[in-house]
Amino acid sequence: MNSADQPLLKLKNITKRFKSLTAVNGINLEVSAGEKLVIIGPSGSGKSTLLRAINLLEEIEEGAIIFEGREVGYVMSKGKRHLGHPRAISALRAEIGMVFQHFHLFPHMTVLGNVMEGPLTVQGKSADEARSIATDMLVKVGLSDKRDVFPATLSGGQKQRVAIARALAMRPKLMLFDEPTSALDPELVGEVFDTIHTLADEGMTMIIVTHHMGFARELADRVIFMESGNFLAQGTPEELFSAGQDNERIRGFLNRLL
Amino acid sequence: MALLFLWALSGPCLAAIDYDGLFRQSSDLMAQGDLGGALDLLGKVPPPAAGEEAGAFVSSRMQAARILAAQKEPDKAVAACREVLKLFPDNSEARNFVAALEQQLKPGWHTVLSDTLRFLPSLAKGALMTLLLVLCTMLVSPLGGLLIALGRISTVRPVSGFCWFIIWFFRGTPLLLQLFFIYYGLPSLGITLAPFTAAVIGLGLNYSAYLGEIIRGAIQSIDHGQMEAAKAIGMTYGQAMRRVIVPQTYKRLMPPVGNEFIALIKDTALVSTIAMVELMRAADQLFNTYFNITALALAAVIYLVLTTIFTFIFEKIEYRAGIYEQR
Ligand SMILES: Nc1ncnc2c1ncn2[C@@H]1O[C@H](COP(=O)(O)OP(=O)(O)OP(=O)(O)O)[C@@H](O)[C@H]1O
Numbered sequence: 001m002n003s004a005d006q007p008l009l010k011l012k013n014i015t016k017r018f019k020s021l022t023a024v025n026g027i028n029l030e031v032s033a034g035e036k037l038v039i040i041g042p043s044g045s046g047k048s049t050l051l052r053a054i055n056l057l058e059e060i061e062e063g064a065i066i067f068e069g070r071e072v073g074y075v076m077s078k079g080k081r082h083l084g085h086p087r088a089i090s091a092l093r094a095e096i097g098m099v100f101q102h103f104h105l106f107p108h109m110t111v112l113g114n115v116m117e118g119p120l121t122v123q124g125k126s127a128d129e130a131r132s133i134a135t136d137m138l139v140k141v142g143l144s145d146k147r148d149v150f151p152a153t154l155s156g157g158q159k160q161r162v163a164i165a166r167a168l169a170m171r172p173k174l175m176l177f178d179e180p181t182s183a184l185d186p187e188l189v190g191e192v193f194d195t196i197h198t199l200a201d202e203g204m205t206m207i208i209v210t211h212h213m214g215f216a217r218e219l220a221d222r223v224i225f226m227e228s229g230n231f232l233a234q235g236t237p238e239e240l241f242s243a244g245q246d247n248e249r250i251r252g253f254l255n256r257l258l
Numbered sequence: 259m260a261l262l263f264l265w266a267l268s269g270p271c272l273a274a275i276d277y278d279g280l281f282r283q284s285s286d287l288m289a290q291g292d293l294g295g296a297l298d299l300l301g302k303v304p305p306p307a308a309g310e311e312a313g314a315f316v317s318s319r320m321q322a323a324r325i326l327a328a329q330k331e332p333d334k335a336v337a338a339c340r341e342v343l344k345l346f347p348d349n350s351e352a353r354n355f356v357a358a359l360e361q362q363l364k365p366g367w368h369t370v371l372s373d374t375l376r377f378l379p380s381l382a383k384g385a386l387m388t389l390l391l392v393l394c395t396m397l398v399s400p401l402g403g404l405l406i407a408l409g410r411i412s413t414v415r416p417v418s419g420f421c422w423f424i425i426w427f428f429r430g431t432p433l434l435l436q437l438f439f440i441y442y443g444l445p446s447l448g449i450t451l452a453p454f455t456a457a458v459i460g461l462g463l464n465y466s467a468y469l470g471e472i473i474r475g476a477i478q479s480i481d482h483g484q485m486e487a488a489k490a491i492g493m494t495y496g497q498a499m500r501r502v503i504v505p506q507t508y509k510r511l512m513p514p515v516g517n518e519f520i521a522l523i524k525d526t527a528l529v530s531t532i533a534m535v536e537l538m539r540a541a542d543q544l545f546n547t548y549f550n551i552t553a554l555a556l557a558a559v560i561y562l563v564l565t566t567i568f569t570f571i572f573e574k575i576e577y578r579a580g581i582y583e584q585r
Pocket residue numbers: 018021023041042043044045046047048049050
């Protein structure tokens with residue numbers, strides 16, 4: 001059912017409102033398997049809201065989310081749209097990894113425990129199986145020596161790499177990164193980027209929200225500039241960063257960052 | 259004159275004693291402060307021969323005993339009483355006086371010790387019942403509290419409304435009233451409960467309500483990002499609560515829950531009003547039987563021992579619950 005030319009994720013006219021504020025305004029987007037998409041834009045432009053809408057942490061008012069060709073998340077009943085069955089929503093989230101700006105590691109579990117948790121609790125794998133998956137993921141992010149410590153003792157960069165490993169342990173088909181390095185000291189940004197880069201090289205499909213233009217330039221197949229809930233421009237990094245020079249808004253934004 | 263009269267009566271064989279005069283004389287000596295002289299005189303009254311009137315002998319020895327007791331010679335006073343008891347084992351005056359004197363003979367701590375030994379079995383039985391009530395409530399109320407807390411934060415309105423009501427009602431009325439209602443009130447609705455069942459239900463509901471509010475606060479104090487991260491790896495709400503949110507509340511819960519359980523130990527005393535014989539009731543019964551304050555003091559000591567032990571245990575658990583934040 002997943003034909004080669006079918007996008008992994010398709011957003012149709014997604015709209016999210018907070019009271020009178022439209023955070024995401026009729027967004028259309030297609031992400032093909034293996035694509036690396038970077039979303040940039042000023043604060044409050046709706047980037048996080050868009051990512052959160054994709055894995056249903058935010059309930060949208062309008063539009064459709066199509067993942068692997070099937071519409072997900074919402075059902076119609078009595079002429080109104082509702083979030084679908086909790087099981088179905090959890091099942092979708094299990095296929096989409098998400099990494100947060102502030103890590104949100106589980107502080108009461110060891111590093112290994114954090115990474116095991118998905119396979120163990122969500123996928124119902126045996127402890128041995130979950131442990132072996134988690135160990136592999138920790139090797140991948142270069143933290144197998146920290147497996148038995150609690151998150152409180154880790155540096156920010158290490159925490160974020162554990163968070164990535166925790167998401168990866170679910171073997172997601174799509175990874176969402178919401179400013180994964182914004183809470184890090186500058187000297188720790190590199191290790192997290194390297195980890196994401198390795199993932200990208202392995203062919204992981206990902207949507208990354210970031211303010212680091214260098215990273216966007218290096219990694220992205222496509223960069224989208226978002227403002228006030230709309231996509232203002234998109235293209236390859238070269239296109240956007242050069243064409244962006246013609247767009248006053250984008251130029252202003254980029255100049256402030258670079 | 260009386261002396262002459264007595265002399266005449268008693269005849270020549272034995273010089274009979276003028277008891278009245280003797281008692282009068284000894285009273286005079288006592289009045290002059292010559293207690294030794296008075297005692298000598300009283301000592302001269304011989305034990306009655308068979309069939310003879312014993313009143314004077316008993317009076318003399320008891321009077322001597324009183325003087326000796328006043329002179330702070332309780333053992334000699336006891337000896338005087340014993341002379342009476344040898345002849346009249348049932349003489350209640352002598353017996354009571356001996357009992358009172360023996361109390362004086364023993365040092366104070368000795369009395370307390372013997373009271374303690376006397377009271378301890380029933381107090382220990384009461385304390386066990388108190389402990390059982392505490393443990394049952396400690397088992398029931400965290401579960402009840404968790405259910406109430408989860409219900410309270412539920413988005414299903416009737417559920418959260420019901421849990422709000424439970425908290426409102428049980429925190430807003432006296433525990434004593436709740437116990438009365440359950441034990442004395444429910445029978446009129448056709449539900450008759452044994453005292454123990456009524457006590458556990460009353461304490462359990464009351465403490466569930468208090469713990470429910472505490473647990474709700476603790477759950478809501480956990481960073482919202484934790485729930486999102488749990489959901490993001492595919493957990494359902496229930497899984498996230500069970501695996502991620504609730505376990506993180508343990509450390510925060512320990513101090514207030516520990517306080518509640520210490521209060522619980524003391525609150526169990528209230529069930530003594532619904533025919534439960536626990537520590538408070540046992541002490542009260544002893545106090546009313548013997549009018550002896552040692553029973554109450556002992557109950558206080560046992561309550562203190564219980565609260566101290568529980569405080570210690572809670573501190574240990576609190577430390578362990580927070581270990582992940584230190585390592
Ligand atoms: N839960 C919420 N309730 C009300 N308003 C919200 C909520 N979440 C976001 N918003 C608003 O929606 C808009 C978009 O927010 P969003 O977090 O998506 O922006 P962003 O592009 O991620 O910004 P940043 O770069 O600062 O992370 C903002 O104006 C924000 O204030």
